[in-house]
Amino acid sequence: MNASIFKTLPASKGRRTEVRAGRPPKELAGEVDARILDAARRIFLARGFEGASIDEIAEVARSGKRTIYARFQDKRALFTEVVLRDILSRIAEFKFEAPTGATVEERLTSAATTLMHWGFDAERIGLMRLAIAEAHRFPDVAATVSRRARELSTEIGVHLLRELTAHDELGSLPAFAPEHLPTTARLFLDLIAVPMLLRALFEVDLKRLEPEMDAHVARGVAFFLAACRNSWG
Structure with missing residues (x-):
C-alpha cells in the first residue's frame, strides 16, 4: 500500500472510544458526508479493503461509528461510494x-x-x-x-x-x-x-x-x- 499515506494515519489500537454521534444540522450534513468519505479514501488507500476498519475511519473522520452506519450500510457500501465518487x-x-x-x-x-x-x-x-x-x-x-x-x-x-x-x-x-x-x-x-x-x-x-x-x-x-x-x- 501507499507508505507515505500510511505514515500519516494513527497507529491501530485495540479499542477505540466511541464518539458521540447524532444527526447533524441539515446544512452540515454534506460536510459530514465529505469528511467521512475523505477519511475512508485515506484508510482504504493505506490499508486496502481488508485492512481498513470502520473504527479507524471514524477516528480519522472525527465522527462516530453510528454516524457512519446511518449513511452507509457497511464497509462494502462505504468502499463502493468512495470509488464511485473519487473516480x-x-x-x-x-x-x-x-x-x-x-x-x-x-x-x-x-x-x-x-x-x-x-x-x-x-x-x-x-x-x-x-x-x-x-x-x-x-x-x-x-x-x-x-x-x-x-x-x-x-x-x-x-x-x-x-x-x-x-x-x-x-x-x-x-x-x-x-x-x-x-x-x-x-x-x-x-x-x-x-x-x-x-x-x-x-x-x-x-x-x-x-x-x-x-x-x-x-x-x-x-x-x-x-x-x-x-x-x-
Missing part, C-alpha cells in the same frame, strides 16, 4: 482551461497534456488499482467504474474536439461530423490516454512517467490529426 465524479467535474497555441494541433496538444497531467493524480491512480484488485469482491463496482469512466471521458473528448474544430477546416472533415464525433473522440482518447494509463497502473513512482508524457501526447496528436485528414472508415 467517476472527478472525471465528470473536469473543466478545460483555454488551450494555448497558434494551430489546432498545438491547441489540441495543450489540452490533451493538461488532461493527462490532471488524470495522473497519485490518489486517483491508487483508487483505480484498488478497484481492480477488489474486482473479484466488487464485480459490479469494477464494471460500473470501467463503463462510466469510458462514457464520461468520451463526453470530455467530444466537447474538446467540437470546441477546437468549430472554426477550423478540420471541422468539415468526416471524422468530426456530429454522427462520427463520439467515435473519433474515443479513438483519440484510446490513442493518447489509455497507453499511459496502463503504464501508470503498474508504475509505482508516477513521477517517472512525467518526462515522457508531453512527448507522448505530441506524437499522438500529430498521428491522430494525420489520420483524420487522410482517412475515415
Whole structure:
C-alpha cells in the first residue's frame, strides 16, 4: 500500500472510544458526508479493503461509528461510494482551461497534456488499482467504474474536439461530423490516454512517467490529426 499515506494515519489500537454521534444540522450534513468519505479514501488507500476498519475511519473522520452506519450500510457500501465518487465524479467535474497555441494541433496538444497531467493524480491512480484488485469482491463496482469512466471521458473528448474544430477546416472533415464525433473522440482518447494509463497502473513512482508524457501526447496528436485528414472508415 501507499507508505507515505500510511505514515500519516494513527497507529491501530485495540479499542477505540466511541464518539458521540447524532444527526447533524441539515446544512452540515454534506460536510459530514465529505469528511467521512475523505477519511475512508485515506484508510482504504493505506490499508486496502481488508485492512481498513470502520473504527479507524471514524477516528480519522472525527465522527462516530453510528454516524457512519446511518449513511452507509457497511464497509462494502462505504468502499463502493468512495470509488464511485473519487473516480467517476472527478472525471465528470473536469473543466478545460483555454488551450494555448497558434494551430489546432498545438491547441489540441495543450489540452490533451493538461488532461493527462490532471488524470495522473497519485490518489486517483491508487483508487483505480484498488478497484481492480477488489474486482473479484466488487464485480459490479469494477464494471460500473470501467463503463462510466469510458462514457464520461468520451463526453470530455467530444466537447474538446467540437470546441477546437468549430472554426477550423478540420471541422468539415468526416471524422468530426456530429454522427462520427463520439467515435473519433474515443479513438483519440484510446490513442493518447489509455497507453499511459496502463503504464501508470503498474508504475509505482508516477513521477517517472512525467518526462515522457508531453512527448507522448505530441506524437499522438500529430498521428491522430494525420489520420483524420487522410482517412475515415
